Amino acid sequence: MPESLQPVSPDLPAGVSGIGAAPGREALRMFVRNKAAIFGVFLLTSMLILSFIVPLFFDRDPGARVGGPHVSPGSEGGGLMGTDNLGRDIWTIVIYGGAATLKIAAGASAMIIFVGLSLGALAGYYGGWVDSLLMRITEFFQVLPGLLFAIVVVALFEPSYWTITFAIGSISWPQLMRLTRAEFLRIKNLEYVKAARAIGASDLRIITRVILPNALPTLIVSATLIMGAAIVIEAGLAFLGLGDPGSLSWGFAIGRAREFFTTNWWAVTFPGMAIFLTVLGLSLVGDGLQDAYNPKLRGR
């Protein structure tokens, strides 16, 4: 069936899933040997430290006007990354923007994972009419033109933490649902699952204790990508003026600076750099996990 074989993430090739997933330690060793993955961990950790630890030591107000407007980085009164249109320090904005950005991404990801996982599990495990019904619903959401739909939702209902999270979530969960479903379909016919059923374990138990852990590697890989995508989508929304003004996320900082970018490139570039590095880190880590768990892709 085409559906289950559809690649559902950039890193998951058709039909290749976690068959014969390597045991944890072996995978870890694989991961550690992967230079790109280690680089990813480094990036990610740096951004996390920047976003959550550094603000604890700083006592700055990202909204404060510290200097003249549009002062370029390095020049007098400009600080490390220059100032924006109201004279606020970009470096401070970058530091404080991380937490806000990651909170939104986490919220959206949580929604995606919760909805996608449960629906996918149900569809994959029970099959039959449950599967058909859920697939129809999923298809419906998949057909909605992604970003455009998110834009419509946020614009119509005014940007706020919840509308943004909901919008991002609603366009992204179908992929995870299908992936989960595919995994469940594959795993449920394996020997140990049949065994569990033979013993009389309840459905819920089988789903959560037996199948899910085996699907976990693939799902974790997806999770990193989902978070990365959520960050990028949020930035896109903010760029178009649909960011949450209370949140001061990186995307919001970019959106705010957009009007002046012909005079002031640093207000746009540095927050964007922060987004880029974070998402890159996430993707590299996810990629590394993917390779680590997948013997077929191990280097020869």
Add this chain to the structure above:
Amino acid sequence: MKRMQSLQKLLALLLAFALLAAACGGSDDDDGVAAGGDDTDQADEAPADGAEDEAPADDAEDEAPADDAEDEAPADDEAMTDEDERAGGTLTFAFVSALRHLNGTVQSGYATAVPGTQVNASPLLFDENYQPQPYLAESWDVSDDGLTVTLNLRDNALFHDGVPITSEDVAFSILTSQANHPFKAMFAPVVSVDSSDPLVAVISLSEPHPAILMAMSPGLLPIIPKHIFDDGQDMKEHPRNSGDDFIGSGPFRVVEYDPSEVIRLEKFDDFFLEGYPLLDEIIIDIVPDPNTAILGLENGDYDMITSPNAAATQQFEEDDRFVVEAKGHEAIGQIDWLFLNTRSDVLSTVEARQAISLAIDQQGWRDIVQLGRSSANVTGIQNASPFYNADATNYDRLAPDEATALLESVGLGDGFELDMPATAAMLPTAEFIQQDLSAIGVTVNIRQVPDFPTWAAAVAGGTYDITYTQVWNWGDPVIGVHRSYDCENRIEPPGVIWSNNAWYCNEEVDALLDTAAATFDNDARQAAYFEASELINQDAPIVYLGKPDWYQIRKPRVQNPPTGIWGFMSPWHEVWLDGE
């Protein structure tokens, strides 16, 4: 344009097939990306050098039209030679506004007026001293009692379809405006317009109406063809309001009309001012956002733009290739201000409002947000107007301590919250005042709305505490100023944007405004407006942030640029191009 669209569709189809073929075929890669070839020199697209003149302009004499000729608009020089070497050329203009159609009798606003004044003529033009000049009307007269205004039209004026322009068209236009135009104050006192003489329009008023002459400015009273429009259809939605086939009375005619892309105008050969217009063609490029205008100008794609923001102005001032001028649009009298909703809980207390004004650093706002390109304006009347009371009581000074004291005196010492809806464009100001007000314990909650209608609905409906906007004087205070203060202009929700959104009412002020509206005596008007401003300011329903300088940025080759009091909202018939 159409060619571009077909090209695109063709290419897209080709690419699609190519992709499909790649899938089935396997080894061939084809991509349809048409690599750009030669470097088309973008510096000038205007083919012309204006060498040969088309418009013969031999009888150069009847340019400076007879009678009331003060000096005609800007330095209209000596170069009225017989062979007009200035003639010819294409002017390209980047236009960041979204317009709905070209009929200014039923629609207000900059978006309609800029192209509208090129294709439609008004009875009068206005010079730098706000004095009326002949245009479609060769001469005019206001009776001593102020109840009759007579316009004498030119006898050689034609619409773009060759039909002569008569007083019937003038009558039709005035009455259409009276019935449909949002600015009711312009022609409200008109009782009738007599058009028995085809070249004379006699307007009868119910009371003296000093604003009536100003109301005949290019953007406010375009003369539209009765024979096209008078067919019983609703003027606001009339199909002839726009389109390639738009028939107007102005110096340029519509060649191509695509309101989301471009409007192309070409010179109307039978324009009533012989020898004009000087330009052959105007291309108005409708541009989706200001950055495109800025980049395009930098790239040489455009001849002129209005500066979208102070930072852009600064950027171009430092660029030798362009001329930046803070001239033009003075009549508009745009004031940047903050509406305070006097109906809301806290803001119904005058001390609270005064405190807010004292806590906000207006000068700082002008320096930082407008990069200094804005002047102090302490009343609702713009500071270039003879009716501007510079000495009116105001709370524009920065005095946060005084503000705190005021708040404490009315029991608001603990601070309070204000709801502030703001679109993305308003955000810098919102954030600025948010900081300033937090210093006196006032928390501004910025509610960012993504689009104009949501914002307008909130403000018009009174569901806001404080908000930032720009309000225009529109020449005479009667047209653009009274609406913000008239007790009668407080409109119940859903309300109307840019009416009396502060919900202000002071009977004394109303009386003064009414007085000023009904007399031609400028001294009396000034006295009335001065006193009204004083009273209003004491009540402080509005925080005036400043009056922005309005910049034009253009290539040096643009001569006689439209820098009059109406700026771009005035015909560009005297604009010419000197070289590339």
Add this chain to the structure above:
Amino acid sequence: MARIAQALGLILAVIVLNFTLIHVAPGDAADVIAGDQSASSPEELAEIRARYGLDDPFVVQLGNYVGDVVQGDLGESIWDGQSVTSLIFDRLGATALLAFSALAFAFVVGVSIGTIAARKPTSLLSQLITVLALVGFAMPAFWSGLLLLIFVAVKVDFFPVSGNHDLGFEGNWFESLLDLGQHLILPALTLGFIFLAQYSRLSRASMLEVLESDYVRTARAKGLSERSVVFKHGLRNGLIPVVTILGLQFGTALSGAILVETVFAWPGIGRLAFDALLRRDAPVLLGVLLLASVVVIVANLLTDLTYRLIDPRIRVTGGVNA
């Protein structure tokens, strides 16, 4: 086919959902028009609403709309009265061109990179390629677009800074084509970068499998040249998964194009929809949403069909583990 019926049902559901959303949200087109007038009375507001049927009950409005759509009438823009269909089709070519170019770029470069990496999976080159490809995925499209604008288009004369053609351009067909292409480069690159990651990784993984498969080993054993093996036999099968998502990506590309269109002022339907949204111009917005959904549905259908066609072939050869 049942699939077609399903597809129609989906389309209907999309219409209803979007219509409801727009209707439920605060504000409507009358506010926009009134605001544009910069003054107008409540009577006029009411009149505007009546004129566009904005004060009819929801179900009536919905019914009218669906009825119209079924007859092929997408209505008229509330903002300026133009026919929605013509508005959309005028701009559709631009977006389609942009999307196709981006995908073509990503496809070609991605597959090439992936194939190279598949031949030498552990080399530094391969790893570097991996990282570089992910860079494209990690960069928000508008950011890379802005960077390209600021640091390339503005500085280098060759690249135009906006739009899809030079203003006042006079020239023959060929010159117009070149002009178009010149304007297309940066936007297409920006959009294509996003998909580059996907295609390169996908094809790498897929090609890896294929090149190790029995089928290919046999071909090698037969003595066929390496080139022939890789290109003719390897690619053909290895590309299947890539093509599969290609069809589905079009919907994403269409959607992602809105950011690129904004940055480069590319006159496509993404921008049209966004402007319509900000003006509460429901007919235009609904028209675009509808079109985008239809495109995705059709692409899905086609992909399914193509897959079914290719499918038996795979089974027969039994080679690729696809």
